[in-house]
Amino acid sequence: MRPNAFNILIGGEAGQGLVTVGQLLSKSLVRSGYYLVVTQDYQSRIRGGHNTFSIRVSPEQIVAPQESVDLLVALNPESVTLHREQVAPEGLIVLDESFGIACDPCLNVPFKELSGRRSANIAALGVVSSLLGLDRELVARTMDEFFGKKDPKTVEQNRDALTKSFQWCEGQPSPVQKLSRVENPPRRLMMNGNEAIALGALSAGVRFCSFYPMTPSTSIALNLASRAQQMGLIVEQGEDEIAVINMAIGASFAGAPSMVSTSGGGFALMAEGVSLAAMTETPLVVVVAQRPGPATGLPTRTEQADLGFVLHAGHGEFPRAIFAPGTVEECFHLTRRAFELAERFQGPMFLLTDQFLADSFRAVMPFDVEQLAAVHAGAEVGDVSGSYRRHAITENGVSPRLLPGMSDHLVVTDSDEHTEDGHITEDLSVRNQMVQKRLRKRERLLREVVPPKADGDEKSDILLVSWGSSRGATYEAASHLRSNARRVATLHFSQVWPLVPEQFVGVLRGAGEVVCVEGNATGQFAQLVYRETGFPIEKRVLRYDGLPITPEFILRELKQ
Amino acid sequence: MVSIEDYGNYETAWCPGCGDFAILKAVKQALVASGLEPHQVLFVSGIGQAAKAPHYLNANVFNGLHGRSLPVATGAKLSNPGLTVIVESGDGCIYGEGGNHFLAAIRRNIDVTVLAHNNQVYGLTKGQASPTSDKGFVTKAQPEGVLAEPFNPIAVSVAMGAGFVARGFSGMVDHVAGLIQQAIAHRGLSLVDILQPCVSFNKVNTFAWYKKRCTILPDAYDPTDWEAAMKVAREWGERIPIGVIYRNDRPAFEGQFSVLSEGALVGRDVDGAALARIVDGFA
Numbered sequence: 087m088r089p090n091a092f093n094i095l096i097g098g099e100a101g102q103g104l105v106t107v108g109q110l111l112s113k114s115l116v117r118s119g120y121y122l123v124v125t126q127d128y129q130s131r132i133r134g135g136h137n138t139f140s141i142r143v144s145p146e147q148i149v150a151p152q153e154s155v156d157l158l159v160a161l162n163p164e165s166v167t168l169h170r171e172q173v174a175p176e177g178l179i180v181l182d183e184s185f186g187i188a189c190d191p192c193l194n195v196p197f198k199e200l201s202g203r204r205s206a207n208i209a210a211l212g213v214v215s216s217l218l219g220l221d222r223e224l225v226a227r228t229m230d231e232f233f234g235k236k237d238p239k240t241v242e243q244n245r246d247a248l249t250k251s252f253q254w255c256e257g258q259p260s261p262v263q264k265l266s267r268v269e270n271p272p273r274r275l276m277m278n279g280n281e282a283i284a285l286g287a288l289s290a291g292v293r294f295c296s297f298y299p300m301t302p303s304t305s306i307a308l309n310l311a312s313r314a315q316q317m318g319l320i321v322e323q324g325e326d327e328i329a330v331i332n333m334a335i336g337a338s339f340a341g342a343p344s345m346v347s348t349s350g351g352g353f354a355l356m357a358e359g360v361s362l363a364a365m366t367e368t369p370l371v372v373v374v375a376q377r378p379g380p381a382t383g384l385p386t387r388t389e390q391a392d393l394g395f396v397l398h399a400g401h402g403e404f405p406r407a408i409f410a411p412g413t414v415e416e417c418f419h420l421t422r423r424a425f426e427l428a429e430r431f432q433g434p435m436f437l438l439t440d441q442f443l444a445d446s447f448r449a450v451m452p453f454d455v456e457q458l459a460a461v462h463a464g465a466e467v468g469d470v471s472g473s474y475r476r477h478a479i480t481e482n483g484v485s486p487r488l489l490p491g492m493s494d495h496l497v498v499t500d501s502d503e504h505t506e507d508g509h510i511t512e513d514l515s516v517r518n519q520m521v522q523k524r525l526r527k528r529e530r531l532l533r534e535v536v537p538p539k540a541d542g543d544e545k546s547d548i549l550l551v552s553w554g555s556s557r558g559a560t561y562e563a564a565s566h567l568r569s570n571a572r573r574v575a576t577l578h579f580s581q582v583w584p585l586v587p588e589q590f591v592g593v594l595r596g597a598g599e600v601v602c603v604e605g606n607a608t609g610q611f612a613q614l615v616y617r618e619t620g621f622p623i624e625k626r627v628l629r630y631d632g633l634p635i636t637p638e639f640i641l642r643e644l645k646q
Numbered sequence: 647m648v649s650i651e652d653y654g655n656y657e658t659a660w661c662p663g664c665g666d667f668a669i670l671k672a673v674k675q676a677l678v679a680s681g682l683e684p685h686q687v688l689f690v691s692g693i694g695q696a697a698k699a700p701h702y703l704n705a706n707v708f709n710g711l712h713g714r715s716l717p718v719a720t721g722a723k724l725s726n727p728g729l730t731v732i733v734e735s736g737d738g739c740i741y742g743e744g745g746n747h748f749l750a751a752i753r754r755n756i757d758v759t760v761l762a763h764n765n766q767v768y769g770l771t772k773g774q775a776s777p778t779s780d781k782g783f784v785t786k787a788q789p790e791g792v793l794a795e796p797f798n799p800i801a802v803s804v805a806m807g808a809g810f811v812a813r814g815f816s817g818m819v820d821h822v823a824g825l826i827q828q829a830i831a832h833r834g835l836s837l838v839d840i841l842q843p844c845v846s847f848n849k850v851n852t853f854a855w856y857k858k859r860c861t862i863l864p865d866a867y868d869p870t871d872w873e874a875a876m877k878v879a880r881e882w883g884e885r886i887p888i889g890v891i892y893r894n895d896r897p898a899f900e901g902q903f904s905v906l907s908e909g910a911l912v913g914r915d916v917d918g919a920a921l922a923r924i925v926d927g928f929a
Contacts, residue, residue: 335721340722341910362710452926
């Protein structure tokens with residue numbers, strides 16, 4: 087796609103240390119000043135099967151994965167068979183000489199000789215790093231840090247394997263051009279979407295996170311759990327997702343900024359709790375990392391098919407906001423935004439990501455976390471005069487929120503329709519007032535919507551519309567089309583609800599042809615835009631085979 | 647000094663003669679005897695006639711979803727361990743819809759008091775069998791009688807080593823109040839299963855039926871003897887033992903979180919320097 091980007095695909099079985107090599111190589115690349123986009127493709131098993139970890143790397147900013155492979159690193163014979171067709175003409179296959187597979191061009195590596203039995207993956211790291219022209223000491227340091235907690239003997243063995251592999255590689259002819267060196271590499275972070283969500287939550291002041299393990303959301307909670315003591319929060323694994331959301335609501339009601347993380351199936355169990363958070367006006371951040379459904383679907387793959395579900399989940403009517411980050415940076419910032427809105431508007435706010443973004447490592451500029459404000463739960467007691475009414479009717483629909491046990495005031499709320507003081511009621515005039523009060527929050531939510539980002543020619547022949555993680559591939563496809571002298575524009579939504587038509591209808595109308603790019607089979611976002619604006623987006627590029635949308639995929643679909 | 651009047655007096659939506667009235671009275675007595683002010687207490691309830699009880703006294707209240715009171719209570723207690731958290735709901739809510747949460751709460755041993763109004767029938771939905779309905783109990787929904795064996799909350803709790811397990815009868819208000827007071831004082835999960843008549847929908851397990859059977863455990867009974875407790879827990883028939891059936895001193899769940907040694911999670915500031923170090927770890 088871009089002459090300056092280079093795509094490395096490491097393939098092997100689960101349990102072969104594939105992710106370790108991938109992460110070490112990625113980190114070494116980031117520390118050497120490169121940008122990257124990682125795509126992890128794995129099966130729902132702990133050992134065996136076939137998994138890949140691909141790293142697209144460039145000295146320039148890149149935002150999308152790539153299908154064609156420049157360097158295939160085969161940790162098992164199957165990786166050669168499965169991926170040799172993807173290898174570009176000037177690419178290279180690195181494999182173990184013991185596989186006895188003839189291919190051209192390929193580099194047969196005596197892994198056993200270089201690494202002994204146990205660290206074949208480290209030898210692979212050495213060979214690839216050497217081929218790309220990385221600094222051996224930098225890679226070694228990165229590796230030492232990673233294995234630092236293991237015994238010194240392992241660290242030494244790994245160092246030895248790395249050195250031998252670098253040395254062996256130097257004597258080998260290779261068609262692969264070394265990466266152009268980045269002088270004075272800036273300090274960047276290597277981080278995936280889930281890590282950025284966890285960091286965003288910490289910086290926003292999360293104090294309680296409950297979860298039930300579910301791919302691809304689990305590592306959000308795990309990232310928080312590993313920092314819980316240091317940052318002063320509780321991460322609790324619930325007995326099921328119903329408990330998870332109710333626990334978080336209880337924690338939030340009592341004053342701890344709270345979140346839950348899950349995927350579609352787990353979120354289905356949470357739906358009644360979403361409605362409860364809305365009715366009791368309890369702040370809650372819900373992260374849904376999508377994977378293909380229906381039901382268990384493809385548990386470890388990616389999709390964007392839960393937009394309609396998250397938009398409508400929970401019985402009854404209430405306002406909500408749904409953010410759909412398109413980058414790792416947006417995962418951080420929009421998580422913070424979700425916490426802020428949840429607290430200010432006292433209800434459930436959503437973050438909709440997917441497996442691709444959750445697992446996709448990128449190089450990001452460090453966040454200046456010490457300068458960022460955190461949310462503070464509840465109103466000041468001094469703001470309340472007379473007898474306290476938790477659900478007092480106000481002009482903007484938001485009632486002062488006191489926390490139970492933090493003052494003499496009694497805080498009462500109910501999942502039943504309730505009076506201003508929170509008690510159960512069947513007074514139907516109160517009912518109307520309460521419905522209107524809750525819905526009034528929507529007016530202010532609308533004023534704070536993150537506008538979609540329009541780029542490219544104002545008068546375009548073709549406008550590519552995207553949301554969430556399809557952003558990067560859409561941008562690169564657009565830039566490719568532009569290089570073919572077409573007038574192309576893009577319109578990306580990182581908040582998919584509520585929509586403010588005035589923010590983007592002009593862009594849609596001004597385009598020659600509008601194409602919606604999304605990771606589902608029915609064009610859910612295109613339908614939503616039509617519902618909200620009356621603007622039909624007939625042409626759609628839809629992917630639902632469990633793999634991330636790539637620029638190549640978009641270009642192929644557009645040709646048809 | 648806190649008094650019964652501080653807990654208020656409200657009109658209810660219950661049927662005349664309902665066991666809930668006596669339990670409400672016992673709850674207020676226990677709170678006063680525990681020296682708790684209304685704002686120090688959080689009631690969490692689910693859905694059902696019993697779950698309305700917290701609306702009829704002064705306290706903090708979270709009246710949530712059917713079956714889900716225990717998770718809400720768990721979250722609230724972890725958020726602010728200073729709160730006295732009491733779950734009050736019926737047998738259908740706690741043992742049926744919320745069965746998994748009941749088991750998990752016992753495992754965690756969170757310091758929450760569970761008051762289970764147990765009338766062996768669904769009242770609010772008009773008379774279907776509940777998890778504790780006896781086998782053969784005939785309802786419109788179970789015209790051939792209940793075919794499943796009843797859930798025995800006492801035996802399950804004792805078997806799992808719950809911290810505090812008691813049973814009371816709404817016909818003995820002072821006794822129930824005493825059990826609730828002990829349950830509140832207990833550090834860890836405490837269950838008070840309170841048998842009560844449903845005057846509208848349970849014509850079998852009536853006030854007289856319970857009164858005839860409920861027998862206070864003798865003074866010599868040792869509730870720390872697990873094996874004896876298991877035996878008592880399985881007694882159900884002509885004699886139904888009431889009182890504190892089992893107790894132990896397992897550590898409470900929330901006390902084991904090091905982050906809670908500094909108190910509630912409420913109102914804390916983000917440690918920016920610590921967070922900056924975490925961010926550094928990604929470089």
